[in-house]
Amino acid sequence: MNFSVITDNLYFLSTGLWTTVHLTVFTLIGGLLLGTPLALARASGHRVLRLPALLLIETIRGIPVLMLIFWIYFLLPHLVGAVPAYTAGLVALIVFNTAYSAEIVRAGINSIDHGNVEAGRATGLNLVQILRHIVLPQAFANMTPALMSQAVMVYKTTSVVFVIGIVDLFRAATIVNNREFKPIEIFAFVALVYFIPCTIVSRYTRRIEIKRMIRHGTFQKA
Template sequence: MSSFDLSVITQNIPWLWAGMQLTILLTLLAVAGGIIVGVILALCRLSPWWALSAAAKLYVNLFRSIPLVLAVFWFYFLVPIVTGHPVGPFYSVLIAFVFFEGAYFAEIVRSGIQGVRRGQLSAALSTGLSHVQALRYVVMPQAIRNMYPVLVTRSIIIFQDTSLAFVVGLTDFLTSANIVANREGRPVEIYCFVAVVYFLLCYAAEAGLNLSKRRVAR
């Protein structure tokens, strides 16, 4: 460790930061889009219409049974065929993440909604609220409280999984670090730095989750 050179990290901070910006942007958009798709799928799965529920269940089971990297390749080659023109690797990866993670968020949302006692919905409907209003004002606030920890944990996993973007040529944080390590010939320093960054960000997210759980409990 006497030859450990931190200057290789400081000299390449702008390049590494550019990769981190892509990682953060992809994570935020994937989480937001995945939650939207997940809510829609969860409501479809809970629908009394058999065909709609079966279609949503098939979607969820399909995406949960394949690896994420395969979904990335699917959408990378499929989206240009469907749209008729190239959309670029970033949007292809983003679409893949949104639809893939939507399947996992769907199960989280469905479990959160089903965790609310049925009497809550019946009581809300009896006051004159519509079904949509009852879901929005009575059921969902309680469901979000139940599924919030799992949503945060899944978001951390998405942040870690963004490193798979390199398979279609995107330069995320880990790919940037790999380029720097090969160029400078100092892989130990770079990969130790990457490990520390991932640990600090994920630990901060977990600490924020625990803090919010204590506040909700109070």
Template sequence: MYQFNFQPVLANLDLLIHGAWLTVKLSLMAMMLGLIVSVLGAVAKTSGIRPLRWVADIYVEVIRNTPFLVQIFFIFFGLPAAGISLSPNVAALVALVVNVGAYGTEIIRTGIESIPRGQVEAGRALGLSPVQIFRYVIMVPALRNIYPSLTSQFIYLMLTSSVVSVISANDLAAAGADLSARTFANFEIYLVLTIMYFLLALGFSTLFAGIRRIFFSYPASR
């Protein structure tokens, strides 16, 4: 019978906690920067400027139809051939932002296109500036509509971040792999990693639910 041995995990728990903290930081930065990229991409796709739409379409299609692992390898191993060298953590962040930006672009585009044209015309009739119309009439209702889908994509991003360990980025998965190679307690280590990723996902879900109650529930209930 298999003898469980969690002693290597307990003895190196600080290493796993540090990796989890780096995963949280990496994920939060990728979410914030990815949201900016998503909004810009969605604006480009819904604009009347054809070249902008073409660029956004190409970006979204390329990223959504290629493996995330290949994207990471291209950024970390391919870009140095063009004179652009990035550290593992920076390359991981860039890859995550580029990836989530493409998926977020389509989500936000759907939200923007769900806003009735009449609301935009009403904003113009009230004398709102184009920036005010975009912010209050389009983006706020659009984000309210697509908030669950967008936050689900962000949680998936956090879970996907485990892939960046292949380029030695210092995340939770990399910490687990390093500990496994040194102690050979594979079952116990990856069981603990599974639990930790589950708790991280649960934490992000709780955070996003709180943000939704603060920023979106009240206007929707009026």
């Protein structure tokens, strides 16, 4: 094993990693921004809002990400004209993440005691105020662990955008390997770059969950 292949190509690999990182960040932000209204529609009492939201979420969740990427990649130009592969990949990831984020936000909303909403209504708050001051703050606090798990999921999922030619970390690695022929070293390095941040975040998530269980009295020492 000779890891000089990594240091020799560090610049190009880091440009790939940078692409992976901003794809991840934009996907998380986009998913949450679009997922929150979708979750509210899904959780709403109006059938006109609830059913389309449900259909949309379940459809997106039922399709492989790769399929979604190909769909967006070939569909987007017909809808909005020319877009770079990066945009198509990002839109596909956001669509994917929106459905998952919506379910997380919905679970967060459902986790709130209905009495709080009633109390808000009793004190004369309107719907928007109830959402803003009572429902959403508690919901977001409750779903922090799930959102962090979703961040890990998105970071890993970006690795399939290479199929439409986006030079993310994974594709940068295969390009380097094409010239250097060191698959073991290169893919071991790539696996680590995915593994380390994911593990840190998932360990941290677990700690938050355990703390919360202790607070709620549902934690038992194994």
